[in-house]
Amino acid sequence: MWRPVALLLLLLVPLRAPAVExxxxxxxxxxxxxxxxxxxxxxxxxxxxxxxxxxxxxxxxxxxxxxxxxxxxxxxxxxxxxxxxxxxxxxxxxxxxxxxxxxxxxxxxxxxxxxxxxxxxxxxxxALEDYLAAVLGSEMPVSFPSEALKAQAVAARTYALQKKLEAYGAPFHMGSSVLHQVYGGLNREDPRTRAAVVATRGEVLTYELAPIEAYFHASCGGHTESGWDSLQRDLPYLKAVECPCGRLPASRWSATVSDAELRAALGQPTEGFRVTGRTSTHRVSRVSVAGGASVDGAQFRRKLGYTKLKSLDFDVEHTQGKWHFTGRGYGHGAGLCQWGAKALADGGMSYRDILLHYYPDTELQQLY
Ligand SMILES: [Zn+2]
Structure with a gap:
């Protein structure tokens, strides 16, 4: 069957031997x-x-x-x-x-x-491979085991190529902030990030011959989240899978928000809120605000701040005018979990198997 995506994939392959992606x-x-x-x-x-x-x-x-x-x-x-x-x-x-x-x-x-x-x-x-050597140092601690760094290198390469296809012919393909991939330029390169990029040169994760949308995050807290529940992206390879990061103390967080801070963040004179919906992985999907409308989990997290509310997998109590959150994980939870990748690599898993764990049903292909 002829597929436009497959044709686009071919466009990425350099036509002349010396040219690079x-x-x-x-x-x-x-x-x-x-x-x-x-x-x-x-x-x-x-x-x-x-x-x-x-x-x-x-x-x-x-x-x-x-x-x-x-x-x-x-x-x-x-x-x-x-x-x-x-x-x-x-x-x-x-x-x-x-x-x-x-x-x-x-x-x-x-x-x-x-x-x-x-x-x-x-x-x-x-050059894409130079870009990746710099991105890796901004996205994952360089002290992580080499198989985790290699898994991150493939995910970042795949993410970048997918964005390039999406923006084909545009003046630029991606920004340099956390909205895309954090890119700090030359000073974020490290021999360890360079080694992980070289070892996986040209390797890309595909689904039905097209590069996947390879989302990743710091820590899922024990279960990754489906693409739909975390990002409203209904993609077959973004499924909720189990993850060993939940056993790490680093995946726990707590935060306190006063009544006044809550009112300021939500922008309405509310007395409080109630969690009214959760996904199958215990993440908050719906919040009802007293005396007002309800908001979805992602909106609620954005309003309170991504660094304050590190994830949507939280429990909350209200005492003495303060909201006490206790939670698990850091980030949206879709795709590769970096702390989970570290734990799996420490346990002897290869970067290929780590990738297939977090992006099930995908194929690792050598693009160049
Ligand atoms: Zn995890």
Whole structure:
């Protein structure tokens, strides 16, 4: 059977041997002007086969003037400029490997500055494997066992490729905040994250030949949550599965919220609330607010704050004007549980089996 998703998967495979799989990561916006610096800086157009011209200096100010861009005061053609540090690569389709700095971030690869709304937008064009080495250090403690780091590397690669397919042809594929994957640039790389990325190079989790939406979270508290109950994503490979992290003290949390804080967070003059619905894994799915409407669990957690209410698997008591929460897990609970992956790796499980535990019915494929 012909599947559009399978065709998209093929599009990801580099057509020319030297080219590498790249990602375009939004680094944020700037007003008016931005400084880009790096040793042996050169610039070109924002295309895969651009020719780069040396700047003869290690830093440049990119300024927006009306609907045009200027480099150190000289106008340039086009709505975007791409910068690369170091000796120009023999293949223009391969982003640079030297460090390049823009705003407050130091990254590998190329930096694109483009006209965006009334200001400028910065995008890091980076080889996917370099991006993963940096992401891993922001997403999982580098001291975790290597099989857990490898499982996280495959999940992060799969997540990124799925986002790239979703955003095909757009100026960028992902942001750099916790909304997507936390990307801190070069300074978050570590020999251990690099090793986990190299050991799983090109490996992607697929379902019916397409990269899956590989959600992950810090700790599930004992059971992961189905995709529907946690994220309203009805995906066959996001099922509730058992997890050993529930035995770890780190998966427990408590929080106290005063009546006044509760009123401020919910934005209504309520006397209190009552849990009126739970999912099959004991997570709160519905909360009724006294004298007001009811809200779903995810909304309730967002209003009280994701770091305050670390998960929806909680019990709550009200005494002396305060709400005392005791809970299990940290995060939405869908897909790979990082502390569970650590426990399974400590017990001798391979990264392949860890992945199949948290994403049942998927296949691990070598994309390149
Ligand atoms: Zn867990």
């Amino acid at each position: 790249t990602m375009r990561i939004a680094m944020g916006d700037a007003q008016g002007e931005v400084r880009v610096s790096g040793k042996g800086l050169s610039f070109g157009s924002d295309t895969e086969d651009a020719a780069f011209t040396p700047l003869q200096q290690d830093g440049v100010v990119v300024r927006r003037r009306g609907s045009r861009l200027e480099l150190n005061g000289a106008p340039v053609i086009g709505s975007a400029v791409r910068f690369r540090a170091g000796v120009e690569s023999s293949d223009a389709g391969t982003p640079g490997d030297s460090a390049i700095r823009a705003r407050d971030m130091e990254v590998r690869g190329d930096v694109v500055v483009r006209l965006y709304k009334d200001g400028l937008q910065l995008i890091n064009v980076i």
